[in-house]
Amino acid sequence: MAGLLVLGLWLLGLLHSSLAAHGDYHVLIDCGGYHNFSNSVNQTWMADNFFSGGAVANVSIPQNFPRQQERSLRYFPISQGKKNCYDINVPVGRYMIQMFFAYNNYDNMSHSPSFDVSVEGTVVFNWRFPWSDDSDNYGAYSDLYAFIHDGSATICFYSIGTDAPVIGSLELLQVDDAAYNASSTGQNAILVNYGRISAGNSSFGPGYDNVTDFGGRSWEADDTYTNNVKALLTSTRNVVGANVEPNYWPEKLYETCRYEQLPNVPIIYSYLVDAKLDYQIWFHFAEIDPNVTAAGQRVFNVTVNNVVVLAGLDLFQKVGLDTAFDFAYTLRNLTGGSLVISLVPQVGSPLICGIEVIAVLQADIATNVTEATAMHALKTSLNVPERMGWNGDPCAPTEWDAWEGVTCNLAADGSSLVITHMNIADQGLSGVLPPELTYLSHLISLNASSNKISGPFPATFGEGSLVSLDLSFNALEGPIPPSMGSPRMQHLRLNNNRLAGPVPESVYAIGVHGGYVNLADNQGLCGVPSLPDCPYKWKHEGMSPAAKAVLIIGVLLAAAIIVGGAYVYIQRRKAQEDYNFNLPHQLVERTKWYQQHKMTKQADPEGVSMIQSSIPNRFGFSSNIAARE
Known part of the structure; x- marks a missing residue:
């Protein structure tokens, strides 16, 4: 330990x-x-x-x-x-x-x-x-x-x-929870990197060198995204606005930039993307050329697939020299798998430090949290083998099958997936049914027959939506809970187990009302036609709560009547003996009787008298009590 x-x-x-x-x-x-x-x-x-x-x-x-x-x-x-x-x-x-x-x-x-x-x-x-x-x-x-x-x-x-x-x-x-415009995309969006480039730098970041990027990003060199590598600007001066929350873009990103030396020639980058998705495109700029000393000396447009998304960008005018400027554009409704970014000069030459293209995926709908918990508990409790692939979310992603033997459907409110059917028969499962199984409130049918499942049923198992339940040919023990006979249940197979005790009336009623019930080969079951009568203790323990209540009330009333009658009788006798207002000569006769009785007791050599008692003993029966003076 x-x-x-x-x-x-x-x-x-x-x-x-x-x-x-x-x-x-x-x-x-x-x-x-x-x-x-x-x-x-x-x-x-x-x-x-x-x-x-x-x-x-x-x-x-x-x-x-x-x-x-x-x-x-x-x-x-x-x-x-x-x-x-x-x-x-x-x-x-x-x-x-x-x-x-x-x-x-x-x-x-x-x-x-x-x-x-x-x-x-x-x-x-x-x-x-x-x-x-x-x-x-x-x-x-x-x-x-x-x-x-x-x-x-x-x-x-x-x-x-x-x-x-x-x-x-x-x-x-x-x-940071707020990174990459999380307030607009929401917590259910997954942002997938489709290309993160540093314009002019060699690849850097975790896995490449010891440059710290607090966002964990690795930056690729840009030469695979453009056909015409442009001139390079570098700076050793500090860049204002780098390494700040929530995105923490590294200062190294802004220390090197691409620019175009030839007049009126754009800088172009191309990406292959999935046309079905939306994209965040992040542009990273910094004016690091010391020769730019005033506004209006470098002005350019930013276009995406020939659409101007940022017009007349003048970095010196907007943020000044040696200062980071980051801009995001969301691209929707693509008609093809090509994404072309162009920096088109208006005055002077365009400039770029880095680009990130990030796909925005809306998270797939997941299994109801409570039901997912129940399924993982079932997996553990029944020792589900690895070959069945019961890992991760039981129902998601929706484009893949659910866990083997499990059928899922969309919940009525559309907020989650729920388990509606389960067929895990003959899989060599062993263990007990966990109490969390009752969390599967949308489960319509369950077939777990021909396994090695043992132990008792969970207390309220059967309530909810279950219509069909087959747990035959296992090693289940103990009584059948009344919840098995819920009004929805139509098909119940519990045969060939080790169940014992009275069959609840609600379970027997399934067959009476046209459903199917098979309880054969459970040696300890009793109390319904075709099964033995239940012993007294099963009859008592197997009573419904209402029947038990009626019995208890009846016993209490009978006891109250008996005790009340006895009390009245005793009081009357005492009144006759101790409070008998007879004539004086009758009182004298009583005194004589008492003296004779006392003398008789004194003459008894054993000193014992037998007094008849009507007081019940601890077994509920009256007895003769020997009293020694």
């Missing part, structure tokens, strides 16, 4: 060891890695943890991967279910989540896998065969921003066909 405590404290310390400088929660996981390590850029990586299944492997050409966390992999074979997850406990808040994916023919199959990735029940990444050569051979980073509402970050992987999803590293960094 002491060793576990030390391990827990050490693990907690490791989770916090790589917090960002301003105190945010930060965890880095080397997926497939066996050991913790710190790298040359002061990052502390944790050995693989928090996963639901899978196996480990290594890339086939390690020299293609300069960072240690990129060389080990976790993959999820289909034999362990179509859905596997990382589930990481974190404080409630907004997070930057970055993942590294690589294939590199680790399995010698020369077939890069197809799979989907979800965060908090929303599909965010789609990997399809064949991967690009760069991604296949060298891997690729993907990142997003998501709000974690329940204190558990859930990242899941979905097999397509028989392919095994694969991941190399996983990083979570808590960021």
